[in-house]
Amino acid sequence: METIALITSFVLILIGLYGILSQKNILKMIVGFSLFDTGLHVLIVTVGYIRGGTAPILDQVTGTSNVSDKIVDPIPQALVLTAIVIGLGVTALMLAYALKMYQEKQSLDIRDFKELKW
Amino acid sequence: MDFISPINVVAVSLGAAFFMGLLGKKAQTVSYILLLGALLFNTIVSGQWLYGLATNIIDAQQVYTAGFRPPFSINLLMGLDEAVITTLVNIVGLLGAIYMASGLHKKGSGSQVVYLVLIMSLNVIVLSRDLFNIFVFLEVGSIATAGLIIMQKGINAVSAGFKYMLATGIIASIMLIGVIFIYRFTGTLNLDFVMQSHPVLKQGALISSFLILMAILLELKPFPANGWALDVYESAHPGISAMLSSAVATANLFVLYKFTGMAGESLMYYISLIGLVTFVGSNLLGINQTNARRMLGYSSIGQIGLLVAIIGLVPHSNANFKLIFIGILTGHYFAKAGLFWIAGIVKAQNIKEWSVLRNRPVLLFLFLTFVLALTGFPPFPSFWGKWQLVMGLSQQGQIAAVIAILVGSFFEVVYLLRWAGYSIKLEPGKLPEVKLSQFIPVILFGLGIYATGYFVSQATNFGDTINYIPLVVVAILLVVDFLPAYIKNSLSILATGWFAYLLIPGQDTLKLVFTVIFLVGGILTLIPGFHVKGKRAGFYPSAMLMFGGLALLIEAENMLQFFFAWEIMTLGSYFLIIRGKESMVHAFSYMLFSVGGAYLILLGFGMVSVGNTGLSLNLLSQIKFYPVLAMALLAVGFMTKTASLGLHIWLPGAHGEAESDVSPMVSAILLKAGVFGLVLLMLAAGGEYNNYQGLFYTLGWIGALTALVGNLGAVFQEDAKRLLAYSSIGQLGYILFAFSIMSQLGWLTGFTYTINHFMFKAILFLSVGGIVMRLGTHNMYEMGGLIKKMPFSFIAVLIGIITLAGIPPLSGFSGKWLFYNAVIMKGWYFQGAIIFFAGTIAFLYCFKLIYSIFLGQLKDNHRNVKELPFWYLLPQYILILGIMVFSAKPDLILKPLGTALAAAFPSNPLIWEGTKALSQLGYWDATTIMIVIGTMFVILLIWLMLMSRKAQNVKQFNIVYAGERPERPELTHVSHNIYAGYNKALGFLVAPGITGFWNYATNLVESIGNFTRRIYSGNGQSYAIHLVSYIVVVFIIYISSI
Amino acid sequence: MEFTVSKILWTLLGLFIVLNWGLIMGGTMRKIVARVGKRYGIPIYQPYIDLVKNYSVRSQITHGVMFYLGPVFRLSGGVGIFLFLPLIFGSDHWSNFSFSGDLILILYFQFFGMLGMALGAGEGGHPYSAIGVSRGLSQFTTIEVPMTLAVISLAVQYNTLSISEIVAAQQGGLANWTMVTNPFATVAAMLSLLGAFGHSPFDLVKAPNEIPIGPPTEYHATYLGVLRTNAAILHVVEAALFMNLFFGGATNWFELILKTFLIYFWSVFVGVVFPRFRIEQSVQWFLKIPLILGIIAIIVVL
C-alpha cells in the first residue's frame, strides 16, 4: 500500500519540477511549484505509515495501554503540518512577486526579465 | 554574573517583532528603537556567552525546550564556536540596522520586523541541534531575505527576488526530502543522535545525508549554480547584500560545519572540491567585472567557496582548523560588510567612478583597508588564516589544493587591486553626502578588522614572535598625516634611525651590509623630502611601511616573520610607486608580479615545512620534500623582486614613472630585498658544496642574460628615468649572476656590486629626479647644456657613471676585478664574456645620460634653471663620500666580508696583504691605484695649464659649424636616437618578446573568464536548471565513487 | 713595492723613451704609407714639429671646464696604461707600477681615456662630435668581445692574470710564445687590435668625413698637442701590451722597439689595404669571425 503512495509522491514531485523548469509563464511555474510541494507532503506522510496502524489519537479504539503497536507514526504528521505552512508561505510570496513583475513589465514570460546578466 | 539563557534571544526578538506588528504604520521611530533594542539584547547575550566561554568561566551549555531531554524535544547548544558565530552575526545585524536607518525608516515597521526575524533565525540556525528545526529556521531566513530584497525599488530587485525564491524553494524541498528520509533510516531528528548512529553505513541514510548536505552547499552558492545569488548581490540594497554576504553566509557555513559530522570521508573530499572550484571559478569570472556590487558578489562567493574548501580539506581534529577558519572568515566578514556599506555610500555602479572616494581620505583609507584585508595582506586576519592554511595543507601533502587556493587568490588580487588603483588614481567626481549613521558602522568594522587581525596573529603558532613596532610607527604617522611635510619627514628619519640603532649593532656582517643599505639608505633617500612644501598626504605612512618592512625582513628568524615583512614591504612600496602621475598601470603590474612572487614564496615555504617541525629559517637547509623544486620556487619568488629576465617588465614603468624622490628609494633599496632573499636562500642551500648545482647554473645564465637585456634596453631609451630603470635591471642581473657563482670570490663580487649599485643608483636617480623636477620633462633630448647651471649635480652624475661603468680608480672597478677572478676560477667563461659585453654596453648609456643632460647646447627655456635644491645634493655628496671611501679602502668592507664568508665558502679565499688583494689569479691594490692615478692626473693637469696660454671663454654657438651660423640650440644638440647605428646592428635583441608573452597570458585568462561568465544568462529558469543539474551531476559523481 | 724616488725617476725616463719612440714610430709609419703611395712622404721627425707648433699656438679658447679637462683625462688614460704595464721583463726599473694591478686593470683603464674624450667633445657643444663619440663607443663595445675571450683563454691557459707572470711563462724561445701555444687567442686579439688602434677599416670615428674629424673637432693648440702626445704613448703602450701577452714580452729595449713596431705595422698594414666600415658593419663584423675565433680559443683551452 505504502509503495503505491511513495511512487505517486515521487511522480508528483518530478512532474512539479518538470513544470517549474519547462514552463515559460511565471504563474504556471508557481502552479508547478505547488504541485512539487504537495508531492513532498504526500511523501512525508507516507514515510510515517505503519502497516495496520490507525490515527495517532488516543480514544476508545486505541485505549491508553501499549498504544505504540496500534497507531501510525505521529512525528511525520507533525512535520508535514509545518511543511504545508512553509509551502503556503513560499507560494504566497511567489504570487506577490509575480504580481509585482507583471506590474513592472506587463508580461509574465520569465525570459523578459534578463537585465542582470554576466 | 549570571548568564542569560540563549533561548531568550528567540523570545525577546519574536516578542519585539510581534509588538512592532501591533504598532502599525504610525509609530516608525518607536518601532525602530525597539528594533535596535532587540538587536542590542541579542548582541549582549551572545557577547556575554563568548566572553564567558572564551575565559572558560562557564562551559558549553545545552538548552532544552519543552521540558524534555533532547531526542524527544529540540535542544539548543551554546558552545564556544556557536558563541563566536552568533556574536559575529548579531554585531553585523546591529550595525546593519544602524546603517540602513533611513532605508528601514522609509519602508515602515514591516521591513524592520522582517529584518529582526532574519537576525533571530540566523541565531537559531547556529544554536539549534535539531535537523528539522534548522530546516524551518533556514526557511524563515530565506523568506525574510526574499522580503528584504524587495526593499530596493525597481525591476532588478523584483526579478532578482523571484529568482532567489525559485532557487531557495527547490533547495528547501531537497533538504526536506533529506530530513524525512534521515528520520526514516536513523529513527531520530536530533543531530547528535543522528551522528551516533553513523548514517554513512546504511545506504539509504547515506543518500539522505547527501541530500541534506547538498542542500546546505547549494545554500552557499557553489560555482556553476549561483547565478541567482549574483543577481541578488547586485540588485539588493547594499545594506542587505552586506547582511547576505557576511551574516547569512557565516551562519550557513557554520551549519555546514555542524553537518559535516554525518558526512563520510569521500563526501568531505567532494565538499572541498566544490569549495575549490567555486573559489577559483568565481574569482576568475570576477576579473572582467566592471559593476562594483556584482564584482563584490563574485568575490564573496569566492571567499565562501574558500571557507567551504577549508571545512572539507582541513580535518576538524587538528588544532589550527578553528584558527584558519576564524581567520579567513573574519577577514571576509569584516571586509565584505564594509565594502558593501561603502558601496551604499558611494552609490557608483562602475568601478571607475569609485575615485569619488578621494574627496574623503578617511573613507578611502577604510576602503583600501577592506580591499587589502580581502586580498590577504599582513596585518589583517586572512593573512594569518591563509598562512596557516598553506602550512597545514602542505604538511598533509595536498599541494594541488594549495596551488588551487593560491591561483584563486591571485585572480582575486587582480580585480581587487585594479579597483583600488582606480579609486586612488582616477579623477575624483563629487561624493554624495555621507550620513553619519552610514559612516559609524564602516569605521567600527575598520577598527574591528585591525583588532581581529591582532588577535588572530597572537593565536597562530609563532604569531607572537611578530614585532609590531614598525606598524605602530606607521599608525602614528597616519594619525598625524595633516602636519606639514618637513615635520613628518624628520619624524620618519628619526624612526628609521631608531630602527637602524636597534638593528645595526651586533648584526653579523652579511646582514649588516643589507641593514646599512636598507636603513641608512632609507635615511638618505628621505632627506630630499625636506624640499617638498605642503602636506604630501599619504607619503610618509607608506614610506615608513616600506622601511619598517625592510627592517623586519632583516631581523626575521622564522619563515612567518620573513613572509610578514615581505608583504609589508611590498604593500609600502606599492603605495609609494602609485603616487607618480601616470603610474597607476605600472604600479598595478608591479603589484601583480610581487603578489605572484609572494605566493610562490609561500608555496616554497609550505614545501619547506613538509616533514619539518617549527618554522625557523634555517629549515631551508633541510628540505626533505622535493628540495630542488622548493628551492626553485623560492628563487623565482625572490627574482620577481629583483626583476630578473622574464619578470622584469614591471620595473621600467614602476621606477620610471614614480616621483622624483621615490624612484631612488624603490630602485636603490627595494631591489636589494630580493637580493637579500636570494642570499638567505643560497646560504641555506649549503654554500659551496650544495646539491643544487643545476639550479644555480640556470640562475647564472638568467643573471647573465638579464644583464645583457637590461643594459641593451637602457641604451635605446629616450626617457632619463626609464634609462636608469633598465640599467637597474642590468645591474641586478650582474648581482644575481655573481651570487649564483657560489664561491667566496663570487659572493664578494655580489656584495661589492650590491653596495656599488645602491650608492651610484641612488645618486643617479636623485640627481635625475631633481632635474626632472626642475625641468618638468623626462625626455633627455629636451635637456642639454645643464653643466653650466648645475655643476654640482654634474660632478655627482659623473662619479655615478664612472662607478657604474667600473672605470678603475673608483669602486666600480673592484666589482669588475672580483667578477673576473670569480668567473675564471669557476669556469663559467661564456657567461663571463656576456657579462663583460653587457658591461661595455653600460658605458654606452652612461655617456648618453651624462651627455644629453649636462653637455651639449643649453636650451632657451632652461637659461635660468637653478642648481638642484640643497636637500637633493646633500645625500648625493654623502654617497659620493661613501664611494670614495669604498674605492680608496675596499678592504674596510671586503676583509670582514671575506672572513664572514669563509664559513660557507672555504676554498680559494681572497688574501689581503695590507691594502693589496691577492686572489689565486691576480692581484689588485686599490689604494696604490688611486694614488697613482690621482697624482698622475694632477701632474698632467698642471702640464696642460702650463703649456696653454690664457684660454678665452666663448659662448655656446662659437663652434666649427662648416662656416655656417648655428640656428637654434634645439637644432644643434644631437641626442635623440643617438645610437641609431648601434640599433641597426644589435637592435633585434631588444624586441619586446617577453612583454608579448605576458600580454598573451593576460588576454588568455581574460578571454576564459569572459567565455565562462556567459552561463549567467539572466534567465531565472536557466538558473533553476543549473541548480537541479548540479545536484544530479554531483550525485552521480558521489555515488560512482563509493 | 713601494714608491722610492728612484722608481719614480726610472719610470719617468721610461715614459720619455716611450714618448719619443711613439713619435718616431708614428712618423716612420706615415712615411712607409706614403712610400706605398709612391709619395716622398713626411720627414720622420715631422710629428715633433707638429707637436711643437701645436704647443706654441698663441691664442686658445675653451668651452667649459669639462672641455678643458677632456685632454687631461685622455692623456692620463694613455700614461696610466703605461704606468701599470711592465715593459721590460725581468728588470725592476722598467716594470713601472705594475705591482698594483694586473691585466684587468689595464683592460678597464682604456675606458678612462675614452670617457675623458667623450665628455670633453660633448662639452664642446659641437653636435657632430657627439655622433662621433657615439660611433666610437658602440664600435668599442664589440671590439672588446674577442679581446675578452682571448684574455680569458690566456688566463685559463697560464692560470694567472698578472702580466709579468704571463711574460715569464713565455720566455725561452719562440716555441712557447702564446702565438704558438694558443694561436686562436692570438688571432682573435690581433683582430680586436685593429679596432683598438682605430686604423682604416675601423677609423670611422676620427677619419675626416661628414662630421669633420669626430670628437676632437673643437680641440686645437695645446689640447691638440696633449692629444697627440697621448696618441703616441697609447700606440706604443698598447702594442707593448699585446707584445707581453702574445709575443713573449721584451727582455731589453731593442726587442721592445722591434716588436711594438711590427705590431703597430700590422694594424697600419691592414689599414692601408681595406676601405672604411660603416658603423653597423663594424659592430656586426666583430660579432662574426673574431667572436667564433674567441670561442674556439676558450674551448681549446678548457
Next chain:
Amino acid sequence: MKMKETDNQNKFLHEDIEKREVIAPDGSIIEIDPMQDYFCDARPQVSEPYKIKVVEKFLNWARSESIWVLGFGTGCGSIEIPPLMTPRFDAFRYGVQMRPTPRQSNAFIISGYLSVKTLKRVIRSYEQMQNPKYVLLWEVAPLTAECIGTVTIPLTGSICICRSTCTLPVACRAPKLYLPGL
C-alpha cells in the same frame, strides 16, 4: 629674410637672431637675445711672442715647417689642391697637411673667386682659426674681379699675398705654384 618694417636696425636679421620670449619650465618668461647670449663678440686674446729671440725663432721655424692648411676650394684654384697629395707634388714632405677644421689649421687657402655670399663663411672660418694664422689668396680674381674691391679682410699676422702673374685662363695654374706660396 623676413623684412621687419619697424626697427630698421635689424631688418637684415634672420628671425633666429631676433629677441624672443620663451616660457621656462617653472612658468616664468625668459627674454632671449641670441646675439648676446649665444655669440661671443670679444676680440681674440693673442699672447705676444716669446721675449727670448732664439726660442721665438725656433718656434717660427717649427710653425713654418708644419703648416696645416684649411682649403676653401671655390672656383678654378680648388682643383689644384688635391694634386698636392699625389706623389708628383707631394706637399707632405714640407709638413703641409690638410685639416678639415679651421680650429686646428694655420693656413687658409682661398683658391678661387670670393663673392659676397661666400664672404660670410670665409670671415667665420677665418675667425675660428687660431693665431698665428696666414691666408693664401690665389691670384687676383678674388681681390678685383667680382668682389666689390673694398673687401676688408682683417688680414692680420703675416700675410702673404701671392700675386700670380699668370693671367692665362684657369687651366694654367698648376699645383706646383702652391708650394712657393706656402
Next chain:
Amino acid sequence: MIRNFFIILIIAGLAGVFVSLFWEFGASDTLTPLATHYANNGAAEVGAPNLVTSIVVTYRGLDTLGEVTILFLVAAIISFFLKVEKKGQKMAPPRVSSEIILTASKLLVPVVLVLGIYVFVNGHLTPGGGFQGGAIIATAFVLLLMANPRFELNHRIIAAVESVSGMAFVLVGVLGILLAGGFLDNKILPLGHFGKLFSAGAIPIIYSLVGLKVGSELSNILSNFQDVQKDEL
C-alpha cells in the same frame, strides 16, 4: 527543443536519486523508538489525546513558533510589498457576483466560522488544531470577499489580533521557562482530566492563539491580494 530534452534528462537523474532512496525504503511494522516513547507516555507527560498536537505544540514547540513567524513574515512582507497608495481614485464599478454566492454566503459564513473555532479550540482532543482551524476561518473570509468584492476588511483589527496572539504565544513560552521545565512547556497549567476540554496544560490556549493568528494572517494576505486586484479593474 534541446532545452526540454535537457530538462527531461535532469528529471530522470533526479528520479534515479529517488529510486535509490526507494530501494532502501521498505515499510516497517513497528514504530521508531522515538515514536514509541511518544505513543506510550505521551498522554502521561502532556496529557493530550491527540498525539500529533502534543508533538506539534509541546515536544517540538520551537518548530511551531518558527511556523507562526513564517506566516507572520509573509503577511508583513505582502502588506508592505503590495502597499498601494489608496489615493481614493474612483474604483471601477465592481462586477456584481451571482445570486447563489450571495445567498449561500449569508448562510454559510457563520457556520464555517463556528466550525473553525471548534476545530482549533479542541485541537488537543480531536484531529486538527490551530493551523487547520485558522485555515477554515480564512475560507469563511474568502467566501465573504467572493460574495461582495467591495467588502472592506478592517486591516487595523486583523493586525491587532495577529500581533496580540503572537505576543501571547511568546508570553506562554516564556512562562514555560519561569514556571515549568523549559521554553513552551505546557505544564504551566494543571494537566487536568485526560480527554476533557480544559486539560493538557497550556496546549489548548497555545493552539487557540495559533488558530486566531493563522486565520487573521491568511485573511489579511487574501484581502491584500484583493485590494491590489481592485485597482486593476
